Amino acid sequence: MANFDDDPAAERAVLLEAQRIARMGSWTVEAATGRAYLSAGLRGLCGLPADGTVEDLVALVHQEDLAVLGEFRDRLWAQRSPETLDLDVRDVTGERSYLVRARAEFDASGALVTVHGTVQDVTKIRALERQLSQDGRLFRETQRVARMGTWEWDTATGDCVWSSMLYDLAGIAPGTAITYSDYLRIVHPDDRGWVDQRWQELASARRPVECEHRVVRPDGKRRVFRVRGEAADPDRGVMIGTCQDVTEQRSTETRMQRSSKRFTDLVAITPVGIALFDDAERLVDANDALCSLLGMDLERLRGTTAEQLTHPDDRESRRGRDTPAFHSGQRVLSTAAGKPVYCELNATVSVTDDGRRFWLVVFADVTDRRRTAERLRHQATHDELTGLPGRAAVKELLATLLGGRDYQRIALLFCDVDNFKRVNDSLGHDVGDELITALARRLERGLPPSCTVARMSGDEYVVICSDVDEAGGVEVLANQVASLLRTAVPVRGQLLRVSASIGAAVPTGPETSGADLLRYADAAMFAAKARGTGRVSMASDALIASANSQMLLEGQLREAIANDQLVLHYQPVVGPDGTVLSAEALVRWPHPERGLLMPGEFLPVAEQGDLQGELDRWVLRTAFTEAAEWPQLCGGVLTGGVAIAVNLAGLVPGDPDFVDIVTSCVAATGISWDRVILELVETSLIDLPSRSREAMAELVERGVRFAVDDFGTGYSSLARLKELPAQIIKIDRRFVSGVATDASDFAVARALVDMARAMGRSCVAEGVENATQFHVLRGVGVDAYQGWLMSRPIPAREFRELLKLGPVHIPSGA
Numbered sequence: 001m002a003n004f005d006d007d008p009a010a011e012r013a014v015l016l017e018a019q020r021i022a023r024m025g026s027w028t029v030e031a032a033t034g035r036a037y038l039s040a041g042l043r044g045l046c047g048l049p050a051d052g053t054v055e056d057l058v059a060l061v062h063q064e065d066l067a068v069l070g071e072f073r074d075r076l077w078a079q080r081s082p083e084t085l086d087l088d089v090r091d092v093t094g095e096r097s098y099l100v101r102a103r104a105e106f107d108a109s110g111a112l113v114t115v116h117g118t119v120q121d122v123t124k125i126r127a128l129e130r131q132l133s134q135d136g137r138l139f140r141e142t143q144r145v146a147r148m149g150t151w152e153w154d155t156a157t158g159d160c161v162w163s164s165m166l167y168d169l170a171g172i173a174p175g176t177a178i179t180y181s182d183y184l185r186i187v188h189p190d191d192r193g194w195v196d197q198r199w200q201e202l203a204s205a206r207r208p209v210e211c212e213h214r215v216v217r218p219d220g221k222r223r224v225f226r227v228r229g230e231a232a233d234p235d236r237g238v239m240i241g242t243c244q245d246v247t248e249q250r251s252t253e254t255r256m257q258r259s260s261k262r263f264t265d266l267v268a269i270t271p272v273g274i275a276l277f278d279d280a281e282r283l284v285d286a287n288d289a290l291c292s293l294l295g296m297d298l299e300r301l302r303g304t305t306a307e308q309l310t311h312p313d314d315r316e317s318r319r320g321r322d323t324p325a326f327h328s329g330q331r332v333l334s335t336a337a338g339k340p341v342y343c344e345l346n347a348t349v350s351v352t353d354d355g356r357r358f359w360l361v362v363f364a365d366v367t368d369r370r371r372t373a374e375r376l377r378h379q380a381t382h383d384e385l386t387g388l389p390g391r392a393a394v395k396e397l398l399a400t401l402l403g404g405r406d407y408q409r410i411a412l413l414f415c416d417v418d419n420f421k422r423v424n425d426s427l428g429h430d431v432g433d434e435l436i437t438a439l440a441r442r443l444e445r446g447l448p449p450s451c452t453v454a455r456m457s458g459d460e461y462v463v464i465c466s467d468v469d470e471a472g473g474v475e476v477l478a479n480q481v482a483s484l485l486r487t488a489v490p491v492r493g494q495l496l497r498v499s500a501s502i503g504a505a506v507p508t509g510p511e512t513s514g515a516d517l518l519r520y521a522d523a524a525m526f527a528a529k530a531r532g533t534g535r536v537s538m539a540s541d542a543l544i545a546s547a548n549s550q551m552l553l554e555g556q557l558r559e560a561i562a563n564d565q566l567v568l569h570y571q572p573v574v575g576p577d578g579t580v581l582s583a584e585a586l587v588r589w590p591h592p593e594r595g596l597l598m599p600g601e602f603l604p605v606a607e608q609g610d611l612q613g614e615l616d617r618w619v620l621r622t623a624f625t626e627a628a629e630w631p632q633l634c635g636g637v638l639t640g641g642v643a644i645a646v647n648l649a650g651l652v653p654g655d656p657d658f659v660d661i662v663t664s665c666v667a668a669t670g671i672s673w674d675r676v677i678l679e680l681v682e683t684s685l686i687d688l689p690s691r692s693r694e695a696m697a698e699l700v701e702r703g704v705r706f707a708v709d710d711f712g713t714g715y716s717s718l719a720r721l722k723e724l725p726a727q728i729i730k731i732d733r734r735f736v737s738g739v740a741t742d743a744s745d746f747a748v749a750r751a752l753v754d755m756a757r758a759m760g761r762s763c764v765a766e767g768v769e770n771a772t773q774f775h776v777l778r779g780v781g782v783d784a785y786q787g788w789l790m791s792r793p794i795p796a797r798e799f800r801e802l803l804k805l806g807p808v809h810i811p812s813g814a
Helices: 008-021 040-046 054-059 063-078 123-146 164-170 180-186 189-205 247-269 288-294 312-318 367-381 391-402 420-427 429-446 474-485 514-530 541-562 599-608 612-627 658-669 690-702 718-723 733-737 743-758 771-780 796-804
Strands: 024-030 036-038 085-090 097-106 112-121 148-154 159-162 209-216 222-233 238-245 273-278 283-286 329-334 340-351 357-365 411-417 451-457 460-465 487-491 494-498 500-505 536-538 567-574 580-591 595-597 643-647 676-681 705-711 728-731 762-765
Touching: 024 040, 024 054, 036 054, 040 112, 063 085, 063 097, 063 112, 148 164, 148 222, 159 164, 159 180, 164 238, 180 189, 189 209, 189 222, 222 247, 273 288, 288 329, 288 340, 288 357, 312 329, 340 367, 391 451, 391 460, 391 514, 411 429, 411 474, 411 514, 420 429, 420 494, 429 451, 429 460, 429 474, 429 487, 429 494, 460 474, 474 500, 474 536, 500 514, 514 536, 514 541, 541 580, 541 599, 541 612, 567 612, 567 796, 580 599, 580 612, 580 796, 599 612, 612 643, 612 658, 643 705, 658 676, 658 690, 690 705, 728 743, 733 743, 733 771, 743 762, 743 771
Parallel strands: 500 536, 580 643, 643 676, 676 705, 705 728, 728 762
Antiparallel strands: 024 036, 024 112, 085 097, 097 112, 148 159, 148 238, 209 222, 222 238, 273 283, 273 357, 329 340, 340 357, 411 460, 411 500, 451 460, 487 494, 567 580, 580 595
16 A cells, blocks of 8 residues: 655645546635635536635536525534535536535534535436436336235245235235245145145245245235245345235136136027138138028038128129128028028127137028018008008109100009098998909009009009000090999999099109109099099199199198298187187188188198198197187186187097197197097097097096087988097087978987987087077087177187177077
């Protein structure tokens, strides 16, 4: 070792070199004078000149560290012991760290004499410490997230060292002294023997060990540990390892295995075909249902491609289309016998454990459903009674024919059986159905192949001819159809002589649509019917213009209904003393060009345009709304509210949503159920199906009353009165007009009143226009009266004023 006693310069040089290597410098401050000494090493470390001062040194400190540096100085000057103080500060850039260490020297009296210190660049040390700290934190977090602890086992002493995470996993208080025997005590009794054997093998053979076993924690909870161990220092017999809690993973795996087993079982027993295909679209596996569906065993199916399974007809239809083998939709498969099977496919792509892709395809046999759909489509486009094409099929056929090059050769005949309503009303619907079917068969047998017969509605047929020249011309064809429908049809032992009114139309140009042709032929049919029964009429220019005018009026009516451009007038129904019992709502149309239109001018348009249902709903909603605001104080007398009667034509009890529509109107307006009267014509109440009667009964139970309007005009006998599910009978004005002058009218009125009273129904006389009629009807016991004698139909505002006046005037006398 060198001796520097005789060479201070050499010693100083060595000291400076040591400071440079340690990236350190020293400093001294005299307490009495404040003089400071900065070593050359310190100046070099901090980049200060030879005359650098303490102030220059402080100026190099980061702004945020100046406060703690001041506190550090105050502590040095204030302390009374030679204790060394440390402080970390950063340079002005914040990129480098320095450790400042200082110690005070005192004289014999304890006064501060000098402060000695050093400054060392610890940037790399601090970075390493931070990295080590971060590594330690990440290691601890990794153990926590992975639920993994570490351990050390001294096989010589049996002592173990556990990480804090392992204590937590085992449910043992951290810091508890642990030995190998303590560890074995928490191993499940059934696993303890073989686990001990594995660890003893590690201790003796020093070969790495990995195993899973169950543990029973002190709190009784059972967990599954995955433990790994190996020799850390074979010479000293120290083993180290990890311990991970894999309870959740094993539980999940068990559930997945059970789920997979259930899935496998489900695939095996499910009634739909299921198959697995590899990435080359070859069948790898299939369940019994698919084998049964295709009539092949699994061995025969294995290796077949999706294209090979497809029926040749379907394969040909798909040729040239860039579609994947498996996609949502339908595919026709081929059985072993070559029979087509319609299947709906649902496919999904999955991946096996080794990363290979496969398709899971479900084949649902929809052959029966397809047949049912075709049958339903036939039912939707064909008439159920006669089997003839229906309205939808007529529209499709007309659109096809009129869109072709030979549209000028097309003719359409609209046929309406004369007086068919009388047959239905007098002989019953069953007889009417037999008659309609017999006429349909006559038309099918008697017309040329170019003609298609269809049924539009109850007693209406349509004949569409695709080549009228082949049939001999429009007139010849129309007369032939008239001849076929002018016949005597044997039905249930009697001959029914019938005829039909026929309207014929041909396209007026390439712009003629199917709807136009139907309208023209319909208008011609009505013109024929106006001339008498069994007549034929051609759609002339005048008729077509009239039909177009009707179509315009229909569009305007549709708009008027939608925009609330109609109004209601009300005609009171009064008792024998003039008390207003109810009022019938009568619709009027204030047309912007034609003025106020009465129902007779636009109801036929509503009927032809299928607007009666919409019109009925508008009248219901409007009448209930206005009636809900009628005064209950009439002539100074408080009443329960005058009832409102609405005549229905398009909305009838047989409609599926009849009850819902009435209910929603009542609920929306707040009118009382017992103030609602629904009037229906006599013929709509005859032979009602059970569903219609149930709908009426449901409304009657809530308080609604039904009235038979114009009773006596429906070609039915008085005996049918008993069958009508109504509470009110309205005697038609044709009997009322002659009740005082015609003995038969008087007899009918009296019989109706007597029968209605015996059956618990009330009678209303319609069309009462003079005092004589009123007195005669009151004499036979009529319950209520409606007609111009009491009041004409008046607007809503005038009717409210009429109600306020009390009972209407009743003619005196007898």
